Amino acid sequence: MEWANDKSKGGVLAHLERLETQMSRSCKNLEDPPRETAESDLGTKIRKLRCLRDKLRAEVKQRQARIKASTANAEPDQTLEISEQEAVGGKEENMKAILQAYRFTGINLFASGLSGKRTSRGVCVCISTAFEGNLLDSYFVDLVIQKPLRIHHHSVPVFIPLEEISAKYLQTNIQHFLFCLCEYLNAYAGRKYQADQLQRDFAAFLAGPLQRNSLCNLLSFTYKVEPQSRSFPFCARLLYKDLTTTLPTDVTITYQGTDASSTSWEEQRASHENLFFTKPLHQVFTSFARNGERLDMSLVS
Amino acid sequence: MDETVAEFIKRTILKIPMTEMMTILKAWDFLPENQLQTVNFRQRKESLVQDLVLLCENKRASLRDAALLDIIYTQFHRHQKVWDVFQMSKEPGEDVDLFDMEQFKSSFEKILRRALKNVTVSFRDAEENAVWIRIAWGTQYRKPNQYKPVFVVYYSQTPYAFTSFCHLKSNTPLLSQALTVASNHHKIVKMDLRSRYLDSLKAIVFKQYNQLETKFKSDFHGGILAERKEPLRCLIKFSSPHLLEALKSLAPAGIADAPLSPLLTCIPNKGMNYFKIRDK
Numbered sequence: 001m002e003w004a005n006d007k008s009k010g011g012v013l014a015h016l017e018r019l020e021t022q023m024s025r026s027c028k029n030l031e032d033p034p035r036e037t038a039e040s041d042l043g044t045k046i047r048k049l050r051c052l053r054d055k056l057r058a059e060v061k062q063r064q065a066r067i068k069a070s071t072a073n074a075e076p077d078q079t080l081e082i083s084e085q086e087a088v089g090g091k092e093e094n095m096k097a098i099l100q101a102y103r104f105t106g107i108n109l110f111a112s113g114l115s116g117k118r119t120s121r122g123v124c125v126c127i128s129t130a131f132e133g134n135l136l137d138s139y140f141v142d143l144v145i146q147k148p149l150r151i152h153h154h155s156v157p158v159f160i161p162l163e164e165i166s167a168k169y170l171q172t173n174i175q176h177f178l179f180c181l182c183e184y185l186n187a188y189a190g191r192k193y194q195a196d197q198l199q200r201d202f203a204a205f206l207a208g209p210l211q212r213n214s215l216c217n218l219l220s221f222t223y224k225v226e227p228q229s230r231s232f233p234f235c236a237r238l239l240y241k242d243l244t245t246t247l248p249t250d251v252t253i254t255y256q257g258t259d260a261s262s263t264s265w266e267e268q269r270a271s272h273e274n275l276f277f278t279k280p281l282h283q284v285f286t287s288f289a290r291n292g293e294r295l296d297m298s299l300v301s
Numbered sequence: 302m303d304e305t306v307a308e309f310i311k312r313t314i315l316k317i318p319m320t321e322m323m324t325i326l327k328a329w330d331f332l333p334e335n336q337l338q339t340v341n342f343r344q345r346k347e348s349l350v351q352d353l354v355l356l357c358e359n360k361r362a363s364l365r366d367a368a369l370l371d372i373i374y375t376q377f378h379r380h381q382k383v384w385d386v387f388q389m390s391k392e393p394g395e396d397v398d399l400f401d402m403e404q405f406k407s408s409f410e411k412i413l414r415r416a417l418k419n420v421t422v423s424f425r426d427a428e429e430n431a432v433w434i435r436i437a438w439g440t441q442y443r444k445p446n447q448y449k450p451v452f453v454v455y456y457s458q459t460p461y462a463f464t465s466f467c468h469l470k471s472n473t474p475l476l477s478q479a480l481t482v483a484s485n486h487h488k489i490v491k492m493d494l495r496s497r498y499l500d501s502l503k504a505i506v507f508k509q510y511n512q513l514e515t516k517f518k519s520d521f522h523g524g525i526l527a528e529r530k531e532p533l534r535c536l537i538k539f540s541s542p543h544l545l546e547a548l549k550s551l552a553p554a555g556i557a558d559a560p561l562s563p564l565l566t567c568i569p570n571k572g573m574n575y576f577k578i579r580d581k
Binding site (some may be wrong): 120 | 399429
C-alpha cells in the first residue's frame with residue numbers, strides 16, 4: 001500500500017500514452033467489425049482516456065501541492081497507478097468509481113474520523129472512533145476497485161453488520177457506505193467505552209460483574225447509589241436497540257429492596273430511569289458518587 | 302461426595318502437568334488459597350492428588366465443580382482437541398440482536414434437557430464476551446459419560462460456534478438445534494473447517510486482519526546469495542503468525558509469481574481448510 005512510484009515506467013501519464021499506442025496498434029489487428037466502425041469506437045475510447053488523463057493530471061498536481069504542504073517526508077513524484085486491466089477494459093463505470101473513491105480520500109474528512117490512502121488495488125479507508133473527545137480504536141476497510149466493488153480485507157469486528165451495510169450501499173454509494181459504517185463503529189466504541197468505564201471506575205457500586213455482550217447493546221447490573229450502603233437495591237437492564245446510538249432505547253430499573261412500599265424508593269427508581277436514558281452510563285454513576293459525597297458532608301457538618 | 306465425582310476430579314487433576322497445577326487450581330477457585338498453602342506440592346504426584354481430592358471431599362465438591370475444573374483444564378489444553386466450526390444464519394431483516402448471556406445459557410440448557418434427561422451442561426464465561434460450554438451426554442437410561450464431553454466455544458452475537466470433535470455423532474443435531482435457537486438464529490451448517498488451533502479458526506471466520514506492513518531490505522552485495530555460479534539449493538521453512546497472509550502478499554510485493562495456487566488462497570475466502578479429493 002504505497003504511492004506508485006515507478007520512475008522507470010514514467011508514471012501514469014506515460015502509461016496512458018503507451019495504452020493509446022497499444023490501442024491504435026491493436027486496432028490494425030481487428031478482423032470482425034468493419035475497419036471504420038472499429039476505428040471510430042477506439043477513437044472514442046482514446047478521446048475519453050485523454051480526457052481522463054487530463055483530469056488525473058490536474059488532480060495529481062493538486063494532491064502533490066497538498067502533500068508537499070503537509071508532510072515533510074512526502075516523496076516528490078507522487079503518481080496514481082491505474083492497472084492496465086482497468087484502463088484498457090474500457091469500463092467507464094470502473095474509472096468513475098476510481099475517481100469517486102479518489103475524490104473522497106482527497107476530501108478532508110478528518111472531522112468524521114475517516115481517512116484513506118490509495119493502494120495498488122483501490123483504497124484503504126481508516127475509520128477512527130471517538131467518544132466524548134477520547135480517541136478510541138481504529139478500524140480499516142481495504143476496498144478493491146473492481147466491478148463489483150468489493151472489500152478485500154478489513155478489521156471490523158465480526159458482530160458489526162458489515163455485510164448488511166455493504167449489501168445496501170457499497171455498490172451504489174461508497175460515501176454513504178462509509179458514513180454508515182462510521183456511525184455503527186463509533187456508536188459501538190462509545191457504548192463499549194461507557195461499559196468499560198463503569199466496570200473500571202464504579203465497581204464498588206455494582207454487585208457482581210456487569211453483564212454485557214459483544215455489541216454492548218444489552219447491559220444488566222445490580223447497583224447501589226450510596227457508597228456506604230451494604231445492600232444493592234436496584235437492578236438495571238439497558239437495551240440499545242438502535243446500533244447507531246450510544247444512549248439506551250429501553251431502560252428498566254427495578255427496586256429489589258425490602259422496603260418496597262416507601263414512595264421515596266419509587267421516586268428514586270423513576271429518577272434513575274430518566275438519568276440512564278439521558279446521560280452516558282459512567283456519568284450517571286459519577287453523579288451518584290457525587291451525591292453520595294454530598295450526603296457524607298451533610299452528615300459530618 | 303459421590304464416588305463417581307471423586308473419581309472424576311481425581312482423574313482430571315492427574316492430567317494436569319505439575320508446572321500448571323497451581324495456576325489451574327487458582328483459576329478453578331474452588332479450594333481457597335489458604336487451604337492450598339497447606340498442601341505439599343513437592344511430593345509425588347499421586348500423593349498430591351490424593352491430598353487435593355481429600356480437600357475437595359471435605360468441601361463437598363459437586364459434579365458442577367468438577368465439570369468446571371474440566372472446562373478450565375481444556376481451556377489450558379485446547380490444542381489437544383480438534384475443533385470444528387459451525388456457521389449459523391438468520392432470516393434477512395431480523396431485529397437487532399439483543400443477546401443476553403444468561404438467557405442464552407438457560408435456553409441452551411433447557412433445549413438439551415427437554416430432549417435428554419441425562420445430560421450435564423456447564424458454562425464458563427470467557428474473554429471477549431464468549432462462553433465455553435461443556436456437555437456430557439447420557440442416554441434415556443444411562444447417566445452422562447463425564448469422560449467424553451463435548452466443548453463448545455461461542456462468541457456472542459456472531460454466527461460461528463466452535464465445537465470439539467464429538468465421537469457420538471448422534472447428538473450433533475440436538476447440539477446444533479440448541480445452539481441455533483438459544484442464539485436467535487435460524488439455520489446452522491457445519492463448515493469444512495477444522496483445526497486444533499482455535500485462534501486460527503477465529504482468524505479465518507471472523508476475517509479480521511491486522512494491518513502489519515514491514516519492508517525487508519537486505520544488502521545482497523557480498524552475501525551468500527550474491528554472484529553464485531550454481532543455484533543455491535536449500536529447504537525453506539515458513540512460519541508466521543499469519544502464514545497464509547504472508548504467502549499471499551508475496552505476489553503483489555513482486556517477490557513471487559502470481560497467481561498463487563487456489564488451494565492456498567481459498568482458505569480464508571471460503572473458510573475451508575478441509576478438502577476432499579476424489580477420483581474423477
